[in-house]
Amino acid sequence: MPEPSETPDSTASEPSTEPNRPDSDAFTVTPYAVDGEIDYEKLLERFGADPLTDEQINRFPDHPLLRRRTFYAGRDVDDYLEAAAVGDPHAIVTGRGPSGAMHLGHVLPLYLAKRFQRATGATVYVPLSDDEKFLAKDQSFDSIGEHTRENLRDVLAVGFDPERTRIVVDTADADVVYPIAVRLAKHLTPATVEAVYGDQDTVGLQFYPAVQATHLLLPQLVAGRQPTLVPIAVDQDPHVRVCRDVAAKEALPVDKPGALLGRFLPGLEGPGKMSSSGGAPSIELTDDPESVAETIRTHAYTGSRATLAEHREKGGDPTVDVPFQYLRFFFEPDDEELERIAADYRAGDLLSGELKELAIERISDFLADHQRRRAELGSLETELEPYRLTDRERRRALERAGVPTGLEG
Template sequence: MPAHDDATATDESTATATEDGQRDDFTVTPYEVSGTLDYEKLLEEFGADRLTAEDVRRFPDHPMLRRGIYYAGRGVDAYLDAAASDDGAGGTHSIVTGVGPSGPMHLGHALVFYLAKTLQDATGATVYVPLSDDEKYLSKDLTFDEVGEATRENLRDLLAVGFDPERTRFVLDSADADVVYPLAATFAKDVTMNQLEATYGRPDNVGMGFYPAVQTTHLLLPQLVEGAHPTLVPVAVDQDPHVRVSRDVAAKARYPVEKPGALLGKFLPDLAGPGKMSSSEGEAIYLTDDADAVEEKVLQRAYSGGRDSVSEHREHGGDPSVDVAFQYLRYFFERDDDALAALAERYRAGDLLSGELKLEAVDAITEFLDAHQRRRDALGDVREELEPYRLTDAERERALSAAGVPQL
C-alpha cells in the first residue's frame, strides 16, 4: 500500500486527467461525480492498489472481476485468505455494501448486490446491507415520508436479490437507531473536523457533518457483532472516502476490529454515454422497467459507437469501447467472454449494426429484469419479509458491548 493509504489530506479527489494533452477537471466524492473520469488518476489520488491477476483468480468467478470493472482495492488479501474454502478452512469474513434510498433503484445500483450474492453463495460470507435513509433526508430535498417510500421500494428490490437470510443483515439507520446512533456517537470522537473537511468538504448542515460517523458504524458493525475479522466493502470509487475514514477509526485500536477492506468499481455508464449512471428521468434503466421501457430506452437513448450511416458502418465498423449497449453487455449482462469478444469483433468489422447490438443488450437486460421482477412480485408485506434479515437482540447487545457502549 502507498504510504498515504489512510491519509486524509488527499481524500477529497478533485483530480485532473491528461489524455491527448488536454487537462479535463473531474470531481469524485460521495456526493458529486462530474467530468471525464480518469480511473488511473483516481488510484493515485485515493492511494488504492490495482487488483492483480492473482487477486482476481482468488475471487469467485464473476464477469465484473474478470473484466476489470472492479479494478482496485484495499486489504483484499486478508479477505481472500479468510474466504478461502477449498479445504473447508475458511474463516469468518463479511461484506458490507448499501444504498441511500432516495428513489427507485436502477441497474447501476443493483449490480453490486448481485456481486455480493455471488460472493456469499461461493464462500458463505455474511452480507450487511445498510440503508442510509437519514443521509438522504439530510442531503436531498426530500421529506421523511418520501424517503420512507423509497426505502420500502428499495427493500423489495434488495430482498428480490435472494440473499441467504441466515447470513444477511439489513440495517436501516432510522429503524435501527438503537444500535446505529450509540455506535456512531462513539466513533464520532475519532473523526476530527480537519479530517471531515479534507475528505468531504464543508458539510451543508450539522447532520451531514455527523454522517461519516454513521458510515463508519455501517462498515465496522459486522466485526462488532461477530468479532474482529476481514471485511470487504465493494463500492463504486466515489464511496471510497467512507472506507478510508472507517479504516482511520479502526486503526486507532480503541475497538476490537480490523481495518475493513475495499473493492473499488467503475461506474456503469448512463444511457447518454460514459460516466456514472444517473437517476434522471430517461437516463437510467430501473429495476421495475418492463420490456417495452427497456427497449425504448436502449434503442432511442443509448449512446452508439456506430457510424452515421449503414454504408459507412459496413465499411469502417463501430467502436464498442464507447457504445453503451456493448458496455452494458460487458459489465454484466453477457456472461460468456467468448460471446462478448465475438460481438465486439463483428461490431468493429461492420458486420453487426448498432441497432442489432442494441437489441442484443435489450434481450439480455430484459431477461435479467424478468427474473428479478418475478422474485420481487412474489414478496409479501415488506415488514414481514424483512424480519429474518434484521439484527437479533443478541447481535445488538454484542455490537454495543464490543464498542464499550453502556446498556441499561
C-alpha cells in the same frame, strides 16, 4: 480549501486526504458529486488504492464484474481472500441510499455480494442510509420512507441467504447505529471530514461519516474480528477511507475494512456515472420490457458510424457503445461470446440497432427474473424480519463498542 490539521491514517500506504475537487485533472469524484471525464488510474493515485492483480482476481469467485475488471482496485484484499479460502469468518458490506427507485447501476454490487456469499459463505451486511438521504436530498421523511420500503423489496429480491445476511436501516435501527456512531465520532475531526468530503451543507452531513463507519464495522462488532470487504463504486470510497482512519484510532476490537473499488456503469447518454438524480434516463429495476426497449432505442449512445455505408466499411467502436458496455459489465457472462459480438461490431457486420436489440433482450431477461422474485415477496415486515439484527446481536455490537446497553445506577 486549507490543508487539514489532521489526516486519516498517516502511514505511507494509506490514501491522501486531498479534497476530491476539480483540479488540473478536470474531474471530481465524491459521494455527493461526480463530474468530468473520469481517469480511473489517476483516482488510484488520489485515493491510495492498489490495482487488483491477476492472481487476486483469480482467487475471487468467478464473476464478470471482476474478470473484466469493472471492479479494478482495492485495499487489504488479500486478508479477505485468505479468510474466504480457509473458511474463516469474513464479511461483505454493501448498501443503498434510498433517494429514489433503484436502477441497474445500484443493484450490480448486490448481485456480486450474493455471488460471494454463495461461493464462500460470506456474511453480507446491507445498510440503508435513509438518514443521509434526508440530509442530502430535497425530500421529506415521508418520501425517503417510501423509497426505503421500495428499495428494501429490491434488496430482498436479490435472494440473499437470511442466515448470513443482515439488513440495517439507519432510522429503524437507531438503537444500535446511533450510539456506536457517537462513539466513533469522537475520533473524527472536522478537518478530516472537510479534507475527504469537501464542504458540507449541514452539520448532519458532517456527522454522517461516523454513521457510515458504523455500517462498515458492524460485522466485526456483531460477530468478532474478521476481514471485511466493501465492494463499491469509486465515488463511495471516501466512506471507507474515513472508517479505516477511525478504526485505527478507536480502541475497538476491529480491523480496518478492506475495499473493492469499481468503475461506473455508464449512463445511457455515454461514458460516466449512471445516475437517477439528474435528467439522464436510466433503467429502473421495475421497468417492463417495453420500457427497457424504448429507453435503449431512444437514448443509448452508440459507437456506430454516421451512415450505414460507413459503418459497414469501417465498423463501430464497442469501447464507447453503451449497449455493448452493458453486456460487458454484467449481461453477457460468456467471454467468447462477448468477444464475438465486439469483433462483429468492429468489422461492421453487426449494426448498432442489432446490438441495441441484443442488450434489450439480455437486460429484460435479467429484470424479469428479478421482478418475479420481487412479486413473490409477502408483506415487507414479514419478509424483512429474518434479515434484521437479533436482540443478542444488538447487545453484542453495543458491548464490543463499549456502549452501555441499559440504564445504570
